[in-house]
Amino acid sequence: MTGARARRVLTATALVLGLAAACSGPGADGRGGERDYRFWDPYTQFGDDSEWAALVADCGRRAGVSLHRTGYDGSDLTTRAILAGQQGSSPDVLVLDNPVVTTLAEGELLLPVDELPVDLGDFEENLLESGELDGTRYGVPIGANTLALYYNADVLADAEVDPAAIHDWADLSAALTEISAKGHRGITFAAIGNEEGTYQFLPWFWGSGADLEELDSPAAVAALRLWKGWLDADLAPNSVINNNQTTSWQEFETGTYGFALNGTWQLANARASGIDFGVIPIPSRHGGPAPGAAGGEMVTVPVQEDPRRYERSRAIVECLVSDDNLLTTDTVLSYVAPVEALTARQRAEDPELSPWISAVREARGRTANDLGTRYPLISENLWTAVGNALSGAETPQDALAFAQEAVTSDFGR
Incomplete structure (x- = not known):
């Protein structure tokens, strides 16, 4: 039974990879002239008349090319990017979820940044780790x-809960109990069965002291028991599943909940x-802030058959990540800038960003510590x-034991 369950989880991952091989071509991707460049991103919410589209087009003009932008949904973008790379028809610049x-x-399928090259000296180290593989x-x-x-x-005031007094899991659970006793709902979060669910669980997982290479550790079990305990005590709704x-x-x-676990983008x-x-x-479990997962995107340059195209691709990337353009982009996307000097400007212009800036500095890359391409399978399990x-x-302990068994079976470790 355990082995069958592990195989079902692994099969789901195989199906995702299979889509990349079976998917039809990425559309009208025929290469134009030497000054026609293609740009793909996951921002389908921005049309051709958006500030983001104007910024991209301007960076193309500055690089001396006509830059044709296409937005795809995140998972579709990944599938298309893999297929395009296999077919030798990758876009010139590609913005990817980290x-x-x-x-x-x-x-x-991607060119190392130091082969362009682009200077990464001012970027936050913890954010750069998400795009690193084997030291590159x-x-x-x-x-x-x-x-x-x-x-x-208002909900917290009615329950006489001081948010500044919440320092660890025990404090938070006690606050949720007080909120519930006053007839309000405690906390809502997202535990859906996809990457969003993992993303929301990771601060509690890491905040317990757990490690992604040992999913069934006592610390990891404690994190899952925390969430399960909230549901059992009606401090969080079953809808979170x-x-x-x-x-x-x-x-x-x-307006009925005391707390919501959510991101910068909801500001x-x-x-x-x-x-x-x-x-x-x-x-975190024993006090202090828990590290969350670093979200956001990275600008990459896919491998091209004609390496002469890289010079203008580099110019496009440098334009996009210049100080002024990063501030514009991060304002549009409700992002924290990846450069410390720019976050100081963000704090001055919008003080409500301060807790988010602090949280991003503590955030961890999901593929960091050499997890690399092992992370998607770990996350799915x-x-x-x-x-x-x-x-x-399943009990939290059994569920995590099955997850670790599936990961160990696949990676042999």
Whole structure:
């Protein structure tokens, strides 16, 4: 039974990889003239008349090319990028979710940054790690986000909870109990069975002292028991099992929840919600802020058959990550800048970004510490374990033991 379950999880990953081989071509990707360059990104929310599209086009003009931008949904972008690389028809510049960078790098589909070259000296080290494989860097951060705890000040005041007094898991659980006793809902988060679920669980996982190479450690079990305990005590709703980060936020916007685990990208929605809100760090098990996962994208340059194209690709990348353009981009995307000098300007212009800037500095790359392309399988088994434990199908200990068995079976370690 355990082996069958592990195989089902592994098969799901194989199906995702199979899509890359079976997918139809990426559309009208025929290479134009030597000054026609292609640019792919995951920002489907931005049309041709957006500030982002104008910035991209301007960087193309500055590089002396006509830059044709196409936006794809995240998973579709990854599939198309892999297929295009295999067919020798990659775009000239590619913006990727940071955990995907090492996947394409291992397939030798991306050019190392130092071969362009682009100077990475001012970029935050913890953000650069996400694009590193075997000591070589393949991506330049365009901005970063992470998670923290939003709170409803009116709900907390009614429950006589001081958010500044929450330093560890025990403090938070006690606060949720007080909130619930006053007839409010405690906390909402997203535990959906995909990368969003893993992303939301990682601060608690890492905040327990757990390591992604040992999914079934006592510390990891403690983190999953924390979430399961909240559901059992009705401090968090059962809907979290299917919540993504958007639906979780919509629950918080009803005004009935004390806390919501969510990201920088919800700051504009929080301001527009009418809720008197605040933000505190996610507490670790024994005190202090827990490290979240570094979110955000990286600018990469795919391998080209004609290496003469790299010179202008480098100019495009350097333009996109110049100080002024990073500030523009990160404002549009609600990102924290990946360069310390720019975050100081962000703090001055928008003080509400301060807790997010601090959280991003503590964030970890999901593929860091040489996890590289092992991370997607680890993540899939982790989100499966979380879902099975929260639904009651398995105990937290058994769910994580099965997850570790599946990872060990695949990697032989």
